[in-house]
Amino acid sequence: MKLDLLFLPSEIRNSDLQEKLVIVIDVLRASSTIVTALSNGAKDIIPVESQEDATRLMQEIGRKYVLLCGERGGQKIEGFDLGNSPFEYTNEVIQEKTLIFCSTNGSRAIVKASAAAKVMVGCFINLGTVLENVLESKPKEVVLLCSGKEDRFSLEDTVCAGMMVSRLKERLTESLELSDSAQAGLQVYGQHQKSLLKMLNSSLHGKYLLSLGFQEDLVYCSQVDSIPVVPVLETGHLVKAPL
Amino acid sequence: MKLDLLFLPSEIRNSDLQEKLVIVIDVLRASSTIVTALSNGAKDIIPVESQEDATRLMQEIGRKYVLLCGERGGQKIEGFDLGNSPFEYTNEVIQEKTLIFCSTNGSRAIVKASAAAKVMVGCFINLGTVLENVLESKPKEVVLLCSGKEDRFSLEDTVCAGMMVSRLKERLTESLELSDSAQAGLQVYGQHQKSLLKMLNSSLHGKYLLSLGFQEDLVYCSQVDSIPVVPVLETGHLVKAPL
Numbered sequence: 001m002k003l004d005l006l007f008l009p010s011e012i013r014n015s016d017l018q019e020k021l022v023i024v025i026d027v028l029r030a031s032s033t034i035v036t037a038l039s040n041g042a043k044d045i046i047p048v049e050s051q052e053d054a055t056r057l058m059q060e061i062g063r064k065y066v067l068l069c070g071e072r073g074g075q076k077i078e079g080f081d082l083g084n085s086p087f088e089y090t091n092e093v094i095q096e097k098t099l100i101f102c103s104t105n106g107s108r109a110i111v112k113a114s115a116a117a118k119v120m121v122g123c124f125i126n127l128g129t130v131l132e133n134v135l136e137s138k139p140k141e142v143v144l145l146c147s148g149k150e151d152r153f154s155l156e157d158t159v160c161a162g163m164m165v166s167r168l169k170e171r172l173t174e175s176l177e178l179s180d181s182a183q184a185g186l187q188v189y190g191q192h193q194k195s196l197l198k199m200l201n202s203s204l205h206g207k208y209l210l211s212l213g214f215q216e217d218l219v220y221c222s223q224v225d226s227i228p229v230v231p232v233l234e235t236g237h238l239v240k241a242p243l
Numbered sequence: 244m245k246l247d248l249l250f251l252p253s254e255i256r257n258s259d260l261q262e263k264l265v266i267v268i269d270v271l272r273a274s275s276t277i278v279t280a281l282s283n284g285a286k287d288i289i290p291v292e293s294q295e296d297a298t299r300l301m302q303e304i305g306r307k308y309v310l311l312c313g314e315r316g317g318q319k320i321e322g323f324d325l326g327n328s329p330f331e332y333t334n335e336v337i338q339e340k341t342l343i344f345c346s347t348n349g350s351r352a353i354v355k356a357s358a359a360a361k362v363m364v365g366c367f368i369n370l371g372t373v374l375e376n377v378l379e380s381k382p383k384e385v386v387l388l389c390s391g392k393e394d395r396f397s398l399e400d401t402v403c404a405g406m407m408v409s410r411l412k413e414r415l416t417e418s419l420e421l422s423d424s425a426q427a428g429l430q431v432y433g434q435h436q437k438s439l440l441k442m443l444n445s446s447l448h449g450k451y452l453l454s455l456g457f458q459e460d461l462v463y464c465s466q467v468d469s470i471p472v473v474p475v476l477e478t479g480h481l482v483k484a485p486l
Binding site: 005006007008010011013151152153154155158179180181183184187188190191203204 | 248249250251253254256394395396397398401422423424426427430431433434446447
C-alpha cells in the first residue's frame with residue numbers, strides 16, 4: 001500500500017485522487033464533530049464549502065428537514081442551528097436529522113476530496129476504527145488529507161495523520177510505501193505522541209479555541225479511539241460506514 | 244524574533260508578508276544555482292514565473308544583454324542558454340551577465356514572495372551566511388518559504404528550513420518565537436541532520452534528478468556553508484548582498 005500525506009487541501013490534484021482512498025482530518029473540530037454527530041444518531045451530514053451553499057441547499061431540501069450547522073472564526077454562524085462543538089450534537093437534538101455542515105476548513109476539505117474513489121473522515125477519537133476500515137478495503141493508495149487552518153499548516157492535523165502512519169506501519173511492516181510527507185508526518189507525531197492534549201493546548205488553533213472557552217472540546221478531541229464510527233462519503237452525504 | 248515556516252508558496256498571504264523578511268528555499272536546485280551564479284560573477288538574476296515571461300523580458304531587454312536560464316521537468320528549456328544545474332554557471336559563461344531565470348518551483352516562489360519587506364534566497368550551501376545576514380538586519384518576523392515541488396511538499400526544502408530554525412534557536416535562545424510549522428520543520432530536520440546527502444538521495448525530487456544523471460548536483464547542493472553569498476531581491480533583481 002502506498003501512503004501519502006497532504007499538509008493542505010491546496011496540494012490536491014483532482015486527477016490524482018480518482019483511484020485513491022482519502023481520509024480527511026480536521027481534529028479541531030470538524031472531523032471530531034462529524035464523528036460525534038453520526039455516533040449520536042444523525043441520519044446523514046452534507047458537507048458544503050460556503051455559508052451560501054449551506055443556505056441554498058437548506059432552501060432546496062426544506063427548512064424543517066435539516067439542521068444548519070457550522071462555524072466561522074470558531075463560533076456558530078448567525079442564524080444557524082448548531083456550531084462546531086461536538087457537545088452540541090446530542091441525540092435529542094440531531095436524532096434522524098440531515099445536517100448541512102459548513103466549517104472553515106474541514107467541510108471544505110471534504111468537498112475538495114470528493115473526486116476520490118472513497119472518502120472517509122478521521123481524527124483521534126475514531127482513529128483505530130478508521131484504520132480497520134481502511135485495511136479491510138485493501139486500497140492500493142491512501143491519502144491522509146490534513147484540512148489545515150485557513151490554508152495554512154495545522155499541527156494537530158499533521159500529528160493525527162502521523163499517528164495514522166505510525167499505526168499502519170506497525171500493521172503493514174513490509175508492504176507499506178511512505179511518501180516523503182508521510183515520513184515527515186511520522187516524525188512530527190513522534191515528538192508529540194506522549195501527550196496529545198498538551199500538543200492540542202499548545203497549538204495555534206488550540207490556543208485560539210481555548211481563548212473562546214472551548215477547553216472541554218480540546219480534551220474531548222484528544223481522546224484516541226473513544227468513538228468507533230467511520231463517516232464515509234456517499235454521493236455527497238456523509239453516513240456511518242457499516243462495521 | 245518571530246520565526247514562521249511555509250511548506251508551500253500557496254500558504255502565502257501577500258498582506259501578511261509586508262513587514263517580514265522572507266528566505267526562499269529551493270535546495271534542488273534553484274536556490275543553490277542562484278547562489279552559485281552570483282558567486283561566480285553574474286551581474287544580477289531576474290526570477291520569472293513562466294517561460295513566456297522569460298521570453299518577453301528577454302525581448303524587452305535585448306537578446307545580447309541576457310542569458311535565458313531555466314528548466315522544466317529538471318531539463319534545460321529548449322532554446323534557453325542554461326538549465327538549472329549549478330555546474331553550468333561557470334565564471335566564463337556568466338561573468339557580468341544578467342540572467343533571466345525560470346524554474347518550476349524556485350523562481351515562482353521568489354516572485355510570489357516579492358511583496359515582502361525583504362527577500363533572500365537560501366539553501367544548504369549558503370545557510371550560515373544567510374543567517375548572519377538575517378541576524379544583522381534584526382527583523383521582527385522571518386518567514387522560511389519552502390518552494391515545494393509542483394505545489395506539493397518538498398522534504399529537502401523542509402529539512403533545510405528546519406536546519407535554519409535549529410541554528411537560529413542556538414543563537415537566539417530566549418527571544419525566538421517559533422510557529423507550529425517552524426517547530427515541525429525542526430523535528431523533521433532532527434531526523435535527517437546526520438546525513439543531508441542521504442536525505443537528498445532518498446527524497447522524491449532527489450531520486451528524480453538521480454534518474455536524469457544529476458548525482459553530482461545532489462552532492463554539491465548538500466554541502467553546508469560552502470559558498471558565503473546571499474542573493475537578495477532588489478526591485479525584481481537578485482543581487483549579491485554586501486557582506
